[in-house]
Amino acid sequence: MYKIILLLLLVGVFAACETVADAGVFVVGSDYLSVNNKVIQIDTLTANMATINFDSLVTSEQNRxxxxxxxxxxxxxxxxxxxxxxxxxxxxxxxxxxxxxxxxxxxxxxxxxxxxxxxxxxxxxxxxxxxxxxxxxxxxxxxxxxxxxxxxxxxxxxxxxxxxxxxxxxxxxxxxxxxxxxxxxxxxxxxxxxxxxxxxxxxxxxxxxxxxxxxxxxxxxxxxxxxxxxxxxxxxxxxxxxxxxxxxxxxxxxxxxxxxxxxxxxxxxKTGTLIQDLPISSSSLSSNLSGNKGFIQSGSGVACRIDFPTLKEMNYIAENGTVVDAVLKIKPVKNSYSDAYPLPDSLQVYVADNLNRISGTLNDSKDIPIYAVLSQKKDEFNENVYYALPLGGFLQKELLKQSDSRKGLILTIPNYNKEINRVVLGDQNLYDNKMELQIFYLTY
Structure with missing residues (x-):
């Protein structure tokens, strides 16, 4: 479903202008800031989750x-x-x-x-x-x-x-x-x-x-x-x-x-677990086959992958349009964390091809790595516990690509090579811990 928001409600849009300018489509202050333009909030785009297992991690020179x-x-x-x-x-x-x-x-x-x-x-x-x-x-x-x-x-x-x-x-x-x-x-x-x-x-x-x-x-x-x-x-x-x-x-x-x-x-x-059948490192185990969950465990090579298979369909929303902002909210599965198994404060995010070959970290317009940061506001049912990942720049680049090749995101825990921490995440279909993707798309 699409929610129409008038551009006069500029909250969030100005913050995204840098992303648009970086993509080489608009410049801040251009005439797209007119009442004829609209920002569409899209919350139905598919985000697929899977679990992968790297066959090897470098553990020498980690000083531990x-x-x-x-x-x-x-x-x-x-x-x-x-x-x-x-x-x-x-x-x-x-x-x-x-x-x-x-x-x-x-x-x-x-x-x-x-x-x-x-x-x-x-x-x-x-x-x-x-x-x-x-x-x-x-x-x-x-x-x-x-x-x-x-x-x-x-x-x-x-x-x-x-x-x-x-x-x-x-x-x-x-x-x-x-x-x-x-x-x-x-x-x-x-x-x-x-x-x-x-x-x-x-x-x-x-x-x-x-x-x-x-x-x-x-x-x-x-x-x-x-x-x-x-x-x-x-x-x-x-x-x-x-x-x-x-x-x-x-x-x-x-x-x-x-x-x-x-x-x-x-x-x-992993015998007897939901991820006991993890395939080779160039493939992945869909969350549909692991209880609608994705898994990360540092030290052992287990990581979570996110893909956006229907992203190109956004090109049909309007003749002219672009992503101005996006955020992915990824929720840890309830009862999977505790004082004994604490949640990491952030998740490191990498960009990878379809064979899980990493090309680098997910970076912002200043080439600074972007992390999925834990938001943990206290509430009775832990509804506000999630990792927030800004994705505007990444999605915009993927939309502008002429080829059909798609990049995915791989999520790990910082200090992945020298710690034994873990987290379990819910996909878009998990009943009470759904992953949420919100995209703000400018039509002009």
């Missing part, structure tokens, strides 16, 4: 160790395993004073070894529940499988020793404590110490040849939370001087100095 797993009532089980390479930040692999004329270093003795993981305040899930992790040695060089690509992805893997160096259970306290202290196997620690002490390891290459890296693996029996740790986490070798009056241990530290050699392998099991 993500470790844990949890069972999501909507998305299924998610698991994050973290791999990293270690080194001494100043290139010092000596024990004590190891100058050529000094044999005092021979008197140093091993005390213990520990992995100190430092919280970075990020977590998802129930942190009142115990999480258990295992620490293993990586058995191959920390480098991507593809020699032409320097990045690691959420589906990358490296072989590691099945024998655990430690099993550690804890209740995450990312906002109360600064770190957790994981005591490692002493046989491993003493062997490493002796190689340092005996000068069998004197540089980075020798160190990584012996200790290629470590991997943190969540225990499958605990599925409650995923926690973030920062890259200042350390492997610490504690030692002391034999028969010394000083009781205090000396520490040799190894850190994650190269962020490109740390990544998170994030996997999901």
């Amino acid at each position: 160790i993500l470790i844990g797993n949890y069972d999501d009532p909507i998305f299924g089980r998610l698991k994050s395993v973290s791999y990293f390479q270690l080194s001494n930040s100043v290139g010092d692999y000596s024990v004590g004073n190891t100058s050529a004329s000094d044999t005092e270093y021979l008197n140093y003795v091993y005390d213990s070894i520990a992995l100190v993981l430092k919280y970075d305040d990020y977590y998802f899930g129930d942190t009142t529940k115990v999480q258990t992790i295992d620490v293993h040695r990586i058995l191959e060089k920390v480098k991507p499988a593809n020699s032409e690509d320097s990045r690691f992805y959420n589906n990358s893997s490296l072989a590691y020793d099945s024998k655990s160096l430690a099993t550690y259970s804890y209740k995450p306290r990312p906002t109360e404590k600064d770190s957790i202290h994981v005591r490692l196997d002493d046989a491993f620690g003493e062997a490493l110490f002796l190689r340092l002490k005996n000068r069998e390891i004197t540089n980075f290459d020798e160190f990584t040849e012996y200790l290629k890296g470590m991997v943190l693996v969540p225990n499958s029996t605990n599925s409650s939370n995923i926690v973030g740790f920062n890259l200042s986490s350390e492997l610490r070798v504690y030692y002391s001087k034999y028969q010394s009056d000083a009781e205090e241990s000396i520490v040799k530290s190894f850190t994650i100095a190269d962020a490109t050699k740390q990544y998170n392998a994030i996997s999901s099991d």
Whole structure:
């Protein structure tokens, strides 16, 4: 249905003039501002929703160790395993004073070894529940499988020793404590110490040849939370001087100095969920087949796609016309979010072709990315909870295209590569959470 609004009601129209001018159709102040012109509000244009699953996300160089797993009532089980390479930040692999004329270093003795993981305040899930992790040695060089690509992805893997160096259970306290202290196997620690002490390891290459890296693996029996740790986490070798009056241990530290050699392998099991049959990344699952809902989950590659298949039909409204403004209101599905599963403040929006190949972010006339921003006014029935996405410029460009090729929009959560957040959205046919598209179309 069309609602006729006289152009004399200029609210909203002047705000859209920049969009029109950018399209090269009108200039602000032109004679289209006359009483003979009309703005038609269109609220019946079809907007199709679907869910897609990118087959891989870059998770190296994200500056966050993500470790844990949890069972999501909507998305299924998610698991994050973290791999990293270690080194001494100043290139010092000596024990004590190891100058050529000094044999005092021979008197140093091993005390213990520990992995100190430092919280970075990020977590998802129930942190009142115990999480258990295992620490293993990586058995191959920390480098991507593809020699032409320097990045690691959420589906990358490296072989590691099945024998655990430690099993550690804890209740995450990312906002109360600064770190957790994981005591490692002493046989491993003493062997490493002796190689340092005996000068069998004197540089980075020798160190990584012996200790290629470590991997943190969540225990499958605990599925409650995923926690973030920062890259200042350390492997610490504690030692002391034999028969010394000083009781205090000396520490040799190894850190994650190269962020490109740390990544998170994030996997999901969607069995039994509405999106268990997600197709390959170049295709999509229509919301008609998933309960009239679209899904987004960062970390795992799940994203929501919006298309406007009948947009070109607007050309038949009038001989001359153009979009002056448009807004898409996308509503989170009721009962899909809570304090345990909070809504993100915004959604990032990308432009993609029909094979889900992204060409860039959705930008405004000043080339600044446009976000779908959460509006969350308090009301009894949560009717005012929605993401507002301005679309005037995008729809106008699509209408002006001479070809039949259409672009779609892909919605993700900011920090899509380094967090485990999620949101469920309703399409235009969901009974009580309908997506709404309003277009203001100028005829002249």
